[in-house]
Amino acid sequence: MRLAGTEQSGRVRVTAHAADLRPRLRKASEELVESLRQGRRPASISSVITSLAVLLMALGRMEFTEELPLPPLSASFSGSEDAEDPAEVLDMPLEMPGEQQLQPTDQPVETPPPELAETVPPPESLPEPEVDLQVPESEEPAAEPVAEAPALPESPVGTAPAVSKSAGAALAESRSGAARQQMLMKYGGTAGSESAVSRALEWLAGRQRPDGSWDFADVGPCSSPGKISNPIGGTAYALLPFLAAGNTHKVGQWKPQVQAGLQYLTRVGISVPAGYDLRGVLNQRDDDPEPNYAYYVQGAAVLALCEAYGMTGDRQLRPVCEAAVRFLVNSQDPRGGGWRYVPQQAGSTSCTAIQVMALKAAEKAGIAIPDAVWRGVGLYLDSVAVDGEGRYG
Secondary structure, three states, X not given: OHHHHHHHHOOOOOOOOOHHHOOOOOOHHHHHHHHHHOOOOOHHHHHHHHHHHHHHHHHHHHHHOOOOOOOOOOOOOXXXXXXXXXXXXHOOOOOOOOOOOOOOOOOOOOOOOHHHHHHOOOHHHOOOHHHHOOOOOOOOOOOOOHHHOOOOOOOOOOOOOOOOHHHHHHHHHOOOHHHHHHHHHHOOOOHHHHHHHHHHHHHHHHHOOOOOOOEOOEOOOOOOOOOOOXXXXXXXXXXXXXXXXXXXXXXXXXHHHHHHHHHHHHHHOEEEOOEEEOOOHHHOOOOOXXXXXXXXXXXXXXXXXXXXXXXXXXXXXXXXXXXXHHHHHHHOOXXXXXXXXXOOOOOOHHHHHHHHHHHHHHHHOOOOOOHXXXXXXXXXXXXXXXXXXXXEO
């Protein structure tokens, strides 16, 4: 009895409400706080923290490793069809010694005036390039009589009259007699310089060939001949110093030599629908099928013929000069206004300069040059001008 009473006295009666006896859901935060308070680390809590860390790292990686679109890269293999043929790259005309390369410009090239295009005949009226550049079997090509070449068309707006005897007479007087002596004294000529000119002309006269021509590759017994054989070009450039010293086929110490050279130029050219072709392409004996010097030769030949005509007024030279000038006019680039290696090609400065010299000599001799030709020349020079002070590229 004593034992039973002791057990009953150790018990404590607890009064509870009915709501406290129902199960209650605890919040996750409460469980987390309770677990931390009791020092427990359940596996679920570690998993949640680890998952959050991995998620944050993944979000950061996705933000910084986003791939940006790259620009397309165009490339081709050497054996593909689009690959550029090296032969085509290297197969281009090389510049002559001293030739000025065309420089790119940021300024747009102006379109030439309509009058310039009207002066150039349509392509079907010009000789085919294959015909012009074909080398004949014989050394002397068969040429039509120069007198049969059609004359230049009359230009109502030409810059020179049909005949200008005063200009030709002034040119002849300035190169002989008292006028020449006055110019020598004015511009520094001396007895020594005149002696050098005389000896140079004597040397040239000794190199003239029996047919009246000169050639760069034929210097007689002298050494160091030229590598290019072109008798038309050699004759033209040899005649110019004789004419500059006052010698013509009418007067002067070297009258026979000048006459023989002019006769050679009047018979060796080729009469074509575009005019009188003196480029020397059909008469060259070297291995170059398309020589770059063609219009350097044409311009010099026209210059020599027109100066001789202007200095003497010899009517027998006029048809040749007119036809040769017409060939230059038809060869001008209809868009850019210059001259280069083949007819109507985009111009180069040095080649254009020689053609302009020839055309000015023709104009002084009384051969009318269409105004559109000079406008084209001005257009070309403006397009290659380096600055406004006379420098050209």
